[in-house]
Amino acid sequence: MSITQSGTPMARPPASAGPSASVIGPKRRKVGREKPNYLAGVLSAIWLVLVVVPLYFMISSSFRTRQDYLRDNPLKLPSSPTFENYQSVFTGGFGRYFLNNIIVTVGTVAIVVALVVPAAYAVARNPSPMVQRGFSLMLVGLAVPAQAVIIPVYLLINQMQLYDTLLAIILPTAAFALPVAMLVMTNSLRDIPNELYEAQTLDGAGALQTLRNLVLPLAKPAITTVTVFTAMSAWNGFLFPLVLTQSAEQRTLTLGLQTFSSQFGTNVPGLLAAITLSLLPIFFVYLFGRRYLLGGLTAGFGK
Amino acid sequence: MAPVLTFFGVFAVLPMVLVVYLSFTDWDGFGFPSLSGGGNWSRALQDPEVGRSLVLTLVFMVLGWVVQTPIAMMIGVWAAGRQRNRAVLSSIFFLPVLLSTAAIALLWSAVLDGNFGLTQQLPFLDRFSFLGDQSLVIYTVAWVLTWQYVPFHTLLYQSAARGIPVSIYEAATIDGAGRYKQFFRITLPLLRYTLITSTVLMLVGSVTTFDTILLLTNGGPGTSTRIAPLYMYITGFGAFEFGYASAIAVILLVLGAGLSLAVTRLTGFRKMSSQQEGS
Numbered sequence: 004m005s006i007t008q009s010g011t012p013m014a015r016p017p018a019s020a021g022p023s024a025s026v027i028g029p030k031r032r033k034v035g036r037e038k039p040n041y042l043a044g045v046l047s048a049i050w051l052v053l054v055v056v057p058l059y060f061m062i063s064s065s066f067r068t069r070q071d072y073l074r075d076n077p078l079k080l081p082s083s084p085t086f087e088n089y090q091s092v093f094t095g096g097f098g099r100y101f102l103n104n105i106i107v108t109v110g111t112v113a114i115v116v117a118l119v120v121p122a123a124y125a126v127a128r129n130p131s132p133m134v135q136r137g138f139s140l141m142l143v144g145l146a147v148p149a150q151a152v153i154i155p156v157y158l159l160i161n162q163m164q165l166y167d168t169l170l171a172i173i174l175p176t177a178a179f180a181l182p183v184a185m186l187v188m189t190n191s192l193r194d195i196p197n198e199l200y201e202a203q204t205l206d207g208a209g210a211l212q213t214l215r216n217l218v219l220p221l222a223k224p225a226i227t228t229v230t231v232f233t234a235m236s237a238w239n240g241f242l243f244p245l246v247l248t249q250s251a252e253q254r255t256l257t258l259g260l261q262t263f264s265s266q267f268g269t270n271v272p273g274l275l276a277a278i279t280l281s282l283l284p285i286f287f288v289y290l291f292g293r294r295y296l297l298g299g300l301t302a303g304f305g306k
Numbered sequence: 307m308a309p310v311l312t313f314f315g316v317f318a319v320l321p322m323v324l325v326v327y328l329s330f331t332d333w334d335g336f337g338f339p340s341l342s343g344g345g346n347w348s349r350a351l352q353d354p355e356v357g358r359s360l361v362l363t364l365v366f367m368v369l370g371w372v373v374q375t376p377i378a379m380m381i382g383v384w385a386a387g388r389q390r391n392r393a394v395l396s397s398i399f400f401l402p403v404l405l406s407t408a409a410i411a412l413l414w415s416a417v418l419d420g421n422f423g424l425t426q427q428l429p430f431l432d433r434f435s436f437l438g439d440q441s442l443v444i445y446t447v448a449w450v451l452t453w454q455y456v457p458f459h460t461l462l463y464q465s466a467a468r469g470i471p472v473s474i475y476e477a478a479t480i481d482g483a484g485r486y487k488q489f490f491r492i493t494l495p496l497l498r499y500t501l502i503t504s505t506v507l508m509l510v511g512s513v514t515t516f517d518t519i520l521l522l523t524n525g526g527p528g529t530s531t532r533i534a535p536l537y538m539y540i541t542g543f544g545a546f547e548f549g550y551a552s553a554i555a556v557i558l559l560v561l562g563a564g565l566s567l568a569v570t571r572l573t574g575f576r577k578m579s580s581q582q583e584g585s
Contacts, residue, residue: 047384054398054399057453064416077424078428119310141310146567147322147562148510148514148559151325151535151555152325154542154551154555155328155552159324175317178313181314182314241406260406261521274412275416301462
């Protein structure tokens, strides 16, 4: 460092500051960022194209007739936009699949939240080795891949006479969402200060009352995270519906997409309309609650 | 605690035990399976398709890690900046995370279709048969998996990079460290736990990812993308040889659990996660 630079850095713009030299005090970080980062700019532009073009293709082609799909330039807007693909998707039974998806998602979330809140409360407040060992066992579950145990799950569901019911999808989906949900919920309940629990005890509240008055209100963000995480994995689940159901009445959206593509392989615009429709509910959640959605997705890992 | 453990035990722990039992049976999907000796295991050891599909699984694992990690890390660090244009762009970057595996695989099979796909209408790209060329299809699948999973890992890196105190960068700037030096000396070392988390998730995930390949290529052309989980699925739910499929499943289970254990042991990840749990 030269003599001329030895004054207080606050008093004077650093020598390396670019065009806007008004970088004083807390804004000083900008010094390193003055030059545009061309490498990052180019790379993110490439990534942007790679993400957007397939999605644009999906949406624009879903408004083309089948003839136009074969004729048109896929990157141009549809020459004669049509809703017929969306109509055909609904006459093809997608309303039923939508309803099934909603039932599966709501059912799975209800089971997970109902099980996890009291269990995490026990782990956070009850130091008994049994409870803590049970918690460790659940964390091992983080490493158990559903695919590797799908055959015994199929056997169990058969033995329970649940094959080809929505419950057959709900139960395993909930079970495999439990480890992450437990991790998130337990971490959040451990953050509640001891004093608050003691105050509840002093007021003569029992465990259930404490749960209702103290734990539930404070655990709201964690419950949101768990709900989003579970709902996403249930809404988008593919393996359990594929293996544990077979009839059209029990079909979920992802399976509906698969059947659509294998039955009407030539009707690509119809398939793209179906994919677009299956995405819409999640897209609306993304629009209005991006923070919650993204936080829920990386639940337990995003620290 | 008891209801959770019962529930989890029935649908996650019991199946882990059952799959080992099933690998010693000839269960064909009907009735209750009874033991039939180690036939499946001696068959699995001699079946060249098991070895081949496992090698292919490892190829996808390595390819996925090598391609996805740098992209996810760069975009994540970039998206961690608070600039307005970055916030808007990264909300677009994350879009693939909203689509289901089935939707992504089917969308890309339409995009890459050899006759009427998007790529057939574009200059240069139209000369490739992305899904029909045996030597190319592995990279095609790796690309679709990249498109699908990079946004998730980007999210991990973004939230970790946002946690790095600005003052460290300020100090480095005063010391004259440039942007790239700052990245390699500050950002990268401080993201190492995220790197480990992301790596574990990628490795364990790629041991069992098969739905994308099932819908995109169905293991083809020929058997050139038939990874071990898909081979297991086809053997079990396609040919009803559930006993033999269970033997392959046990190999996958051991491979997946072993990998995550190895990575976490080698890197001290356990220490970190127990810090997170606050115990």
